[in-house]
Amino acid sequence: xxxxxxxxxxxxxxxxxxxxxxxxxxxxxxxxxxxxxxxxxxxxxxxxxxxxxxxxxxxxxxxxxxxxxxxxxxxxxxxxxxxxxxxxxxxxxxxxxxxxxxxxxxxxxxxxxxxxxxxxxxxxxxxxxxxxxxxxxxxxxxxxxxxxxxxxxxxxxxxx
Amino acid sequence: xxxxxxxxxxxxxxxxxxxxxxxxxxxxxxxxxxxxxxxxxxxxxxxxxxxxxxxxxxxxxxxxxxxxxxxxxxxxxxxxxxxxxxxxxxxxxxxxxxxxxxxxxxxxxxxxxxxxxxxxxxxxxxxxxxxxxxxxxxxxxxxxxxxxxxxxxxxxxxxxxxxxxxxxxxxxxxxxxxxxxxxxxxxxxxxxxxxxxxxxxxxxxxxxxxxxxxxxxxxxxxxxxxxxxxxxxxxxxxxxxxxxxxxxxxxxxxxxxxxxxxxxxxxxxxxxxxxxxxxxxxxxxxxxxxxxxxxxxxxxxxxxxxxxxxxxxxxxxxxxxxxxxxxxxxxxxxxxxxxxxxxxxxxxxxxxxxxxxxxxxxxxxxxxxxxxxxxxxxxxxxxxxxxxxxxxxxxxxxxxxxxxxxxxxxxxxxxxxxxxxxxxxxxxxxxxxxxxxxxxxxxxxxxxxxx
Numbered sequence: 035x036x037x038x039x040x041x042x043x044x045x046x047x048x049x050x051x052x053x054x055x056x057x058x059x060x061x062x063x064x065x066x067x068x069x070x071x072x073x074x075x076x077x078x079x080x081x082x083x084x085x086x087x088x089x090x091x092x093x094x095x096x097x098x099x100x101x102x103x104x105x106x107x108x109x110x111x112x113x114x115x116x117x118x119x120x121x122x123x124x125x126x127x128x129x130x131x132x133x134x135x136x137x138x139x140x141x142x143x144x145x146x147x148x149x150x151x152x153x154x155x156x157x158x159x160x161x162x163x164x165x166x167x168x169x170x171x172x173x174x175x176x177x178x179x180x181x182x183x184x185x186x187x188x189x190x191x192x193x194x
Numbered sequence: 195x196x197x198x199x200x201x202x203x204x205x206x207x208x209x210x211x212x213x214x215x216x217x218x219x220x221x222x223x224x225x226x227x228x229x230x231x232x233x234x235x236x237x238x239x240x241x242x243x244x245x246x247x248x249x250x251x252x253x254x255x256x257x258x259x260x261x262x263x264x265x266x267x268x269x270x271x272x273x274x275x276x277x278x279x280x281x282x283x284x285x286x287x288x289x290x291x292x293x294x295x296x297x298x299x300x301x302x303x304x305x306x307x308x309x310x311x312x313x314x315x316x317x318x319x320x321x322x323x324x325x326x327x328x329x330x331x332x333x334x335x336x337x338x339x340x341x342x343x344x345x346x347x348x349x350x351x352x353x354x355x356x357x358x359x360x361x362x363x364x365x366x367x368x369x370x371x372x373x374x375x376x377x378x379x380x381x382x383x384x385x386x387x388x389x390x391x392x393x394x395x396x397x398x399x400x401x402x403x404x405x406x407x408x409x410x411x412x413x414x415x416x417x418x419x420x421x422x423x424x425x426x427x428x429x430x431x432x433x434x435x436x437x438x439x440x441x442x443x444x445x446x447x448x449x450x451x452x453x454x455x456x457x458x459x460x461x462x463x464x465x466x467x468x469x470x471x472x473x474x475x476x477x478x479x480x481x482x483x484x485x486x487x488x489x490x491x492x493x494x495x496x497x498x499x500x501x502x503x504x505x506x507x508x509x510x511x512x513x514x515x516x517x518x519x520x521x522x523x524x525x526x527x528x529x530x531x532x533x534x535x536x537x538x539x540x541x542x543x544x545x546x547x548x549x550x551x552x553x554x555x556x557x558x559x560x561x562x563x564x565x566x567x568x569x570x571x572x573x574x575x576x577x578x579x580x581x582x583x584x585x586x587x588x589x590x591x592x593x594x595x596x597x598x599x600x601x602x603x604x605x606x607x608x609x610x611x612x613x614x615x616x617x618x619x620x621x622x623x624x625x626x627x628x629x630x631x632x633x634x635x636x637x638x639x640x641x642x643x644x645x
Contacts, residue, residue: 123258124246124259156262156265157265185228185244
């Protein structure tokens with residue numbers, strides 16, 4: 035994992051340079067820094083409140099030597115050795131077989147391929163989600179009772 | 195009025211529905227497949243749920259995923275748009291059973307009109323004129339031959355589960371009939387799941403004129419005039435207009451009356467379209483009824499000044515129809531051009547890709563319904579409709595002129611489009627004269643290719 039000091043130095047370097055985008059990979063972690071001024075909005079944000087996920091462009095009047103990005107986009111990618119368990123359906127996630135029983139898995143639990151990780155419920159039908167991988171649960175990304183979309187990452191497993 | 199509505203569709207119609215809901219202060223939920231993540235309808239909706247991969251059968255056609263999306267977002271109603279599940283009786287029924295209001299007719303009504311042979315029979319019973327042909331389904335080759343000889347060749351074999359220009363076969367004589375009867379049934383079974391067919395007289399120089407009707411849950415049914423959709427290629431509409439060239443008030447009255455009778459006869463609620471064909475003597479015959487909002491609905495909206503999609507939502511929430519009864523008041527002339535991602539020079543081969551430049555036309559009498567933007571990736575998995583350009587003017591001449599200028603100034607780069615092709619049509623003397631038949635496009639293409 036990148037440490038904060040390293041990140042701070044990196045930000046300073048990008049800020050003072052003429053670079054717009056810097057991508058770097060180190061020890062399985064990838065970082066991408068994008069200067070806000072270089073991010074073009076795809077369409078203008080108008081008063082209708084259309085949501086925009088791009089940063090508004092900096093005022094072009096800012097003197098170059100004082101160009102401080104209002105917000106740097108920092109994308110970090112997860113450790114690529116972890117297996118992402120994604121939802122194959124739309125529904126509500128339940129961590130345990132029933133409200134008063136223990137959850138199927140917890141962080142640190144050892145699972146084998148085919149073990150049940152959770153329940154995905156839709157239209158009153160309960161579907162058991164089986165693990166595609168064997169290993170240890172590294173992270174549980176969705177809480178009990180939360181709605182999930184197709185393709186949403188539910189669990190991260192460190193394979194072994 | 196609903197607090198939240200889920201739009202079970204994509205592209206321009208999903209945007210259209212979201213806009214109508216915004217005006218009604220109804221919150222919207224967009225559903226999308228993975229390739230549609232950057233789609234405008236996803237951006238404009240209040241909430242969005244990814245429901246599946248690219249394949250329509252695992253996303254926009256997947257009833258379970260759509261209902262699940264409505265459940266997790268608390269949507270009270272679902273608008274199916276057109277295509278996809280819009281005329282799926284099972285979906286309508288499942289919505290009802292899940293306590294979700296389906297913006298459209300009941301499963302029974304969808305089935306009644308979805309089965310084209312039954313629809314024909316129903317119309318005959320109500321007294322709406324139908325094309326001479328079989329009464330309902332044709333059971334075997336013997337009865338088919340009997341009917342065909344009765345009404346006279348050429349005839350059209352039509353799949354009962356077809357519709358929208360699909361599942362049709364022209365039969366020129368008795369010899370062909372014995373050859374093609376069983377093949378057509380087998381094809382129908384393979385394509386639509388049901389081999390049932392019926393027969394209609396084939397009328398070649400015909401115009402396709404449809405009447406927009408609207409009903410509410412209090413028994414009121416009105417008609418909003420006609421749309422002429424004769425400019426078609428392979429039974430797919432390219433250009434639609436209202437009023438229909440040459441339409442008289444008397445004809446409109448007669449056709450409207452027949453269409454309203456059709457709607458009342460089945461207690462129809464919501465937006466519906468009754469399709470007729472007009473022969474050379476301006477006799478009109480029922481072909482089919484569509485129990486959904488149609489692609490070309492903006493044409494009617496422009497000449498009547500009414501908002502059909504907003505009304506769909508209102509009526510579905512129980513409100514009384516706000517449209518006036520009696521003869522509709524049509525102002526001026528409107529023409530819609532369907533712009534597709536297709537290469538007319540290469541037999542209309544689909545042309546998906548990334549939109550590099552998008553510069554739409556503007557000015558008076560220009561309405562554009564589209565989900566495009568510069569940078570948008572047109573996916574290859576769905577239909578090729580990019581935009582609907584609806585132009586209008588005080589008369590047909592002005593509308594055509596505006597259409598020509600609008601098409602010529604409409605820049606879309608990155609994919610091939612039918613814009614140049616449509617622009618040429620606006621210069622064609624036959625089109626300008628008006629009242630072209632469904633054979634026009636094929637005939638125009640012979641001339642166009644030669645240039």
